[in-house]
Amino acid sequence: xxxxxxxxxxxxxxxxxxxxxxxxxxxxxxxxxxxxxxxxxxxxxxxxxxxxxxxxxxxxxxxxxxxxxxxxxxxxxxxxxxxxxxxxxxxxxxxxxxxxxxxxxxxxxxxxxx
Amino acid sequence: xxxxxxxxxxxxxxxxxxxxxxxxxxxxxxxxxxxxxxxxxxxxxxxxxxxxxxxxxxxxxxxxxxxxxxxxxxxxxxxxxxxxxxxxxxxxxxxxxxxxxxxxxxxxxxxx
Numbered sequence: 001x002x003x004x005x006x007x008x009x010x011x012x013x014x015x016x017x018x019x020x021x022x023x024x025x026x027x028x029x030x031x032x033x034x035x036x037x038x039x040x041x042x043x044x045x046x047x048x049x050x051x052x053x054x055x056x057x058x059x060x061x062x063x064x065x066x067x068x069x070x071x072x073x074x075x076x077x078x079x080x081x082x083x084x085x086x087x088x089x090x091x092x093x094x095x096x097x098x099x100x101x102x103x104x105x106x107x108x109x110x111x112x113x114x
Numbered sequence: 115x116x117x118x119x120x121x122x123x124x125x126x127x128x129x130x131x132x133x134x135x136x137x138x139x140x141x142x143x144x145x146x147x148x149x150x151x152x153x154x155x156x157x158x159x160x161x162x163x164x165x166x167x168x169x170x171x172x173x174x175x176x177x178x179x180x181x182x183x184x185x186x187x188x189x190x191x192x193x194x195x196x197x198x199x200x201x202x203x204x205x206x207x208x209x210x211x212x213x214x215x216x217x218x219x220x221x222x223x224x225x226x
Contacts, residue, residue, distance in 0.1 A: 042205075043158065055212075101148075103148075
């Protein structure tokens with residue numbers, strides 16, 4: 001079974017530029033999460049989707065971050081405009097209530113804002 | 115709000131020794147407690163989890179204990195090996211919600 005796929009692996013941008021990350025969850029997983037992991041900290045949830053509907057986006061800075069999950073499969077996370085403090089690893093995870101409680105994580109996208 | 119505290123932040127042990135990492139959580143409604151291992155440049159990988167109706171769970175060299183009254187849970191690794199070196203995260207969630215609240219992480223170093 002293929003894991004959670006994310007791209008790109010690395011991205012360096014200047015502040016005020018925009019950037020987008022892509023995630024392809026494990027096939028059949030209805031729940032998709034985007035987490036932000038700042039260096040030296042645990043991951044923090046940005047947004048959770050159930051199929052293509054948003055379950056929780058309470059921690060998403062909506063003035064600059066947006067996310068969508070069209071057709072309930074792939075998802076994109078966008079930052080516009082980026083700030084220095086957005087430098088972090090952005091992790092995508094997926095899970096399925098019918099297949100246990102485990103959330104499977106992708107390798108992440110490391111974003112550096114300069 | 116929801117919070118998970120994890121200690122210690124770094125832990126160094128000799129190969130063959132045991133390692134213990136402790137976490138406390140604030141939300142009494144939490145009922146699912148996974149532990150993740152994160153190696154450099156990789157995403158977190160689940161190593162063991164426990165639900166609130168169980169006090170202890172073992173899987174070979176790894177065990178997790180849960181004290182719901184005190185809102186504490188711990189990870190125990192016995193007979194540590196150099197390949198156990200990584201950052202370990204505890205987390206808590208309410209099963210229905212699925213959102214994971216992570217601790218700050220423990221960097222475990224196992225010296226040969």
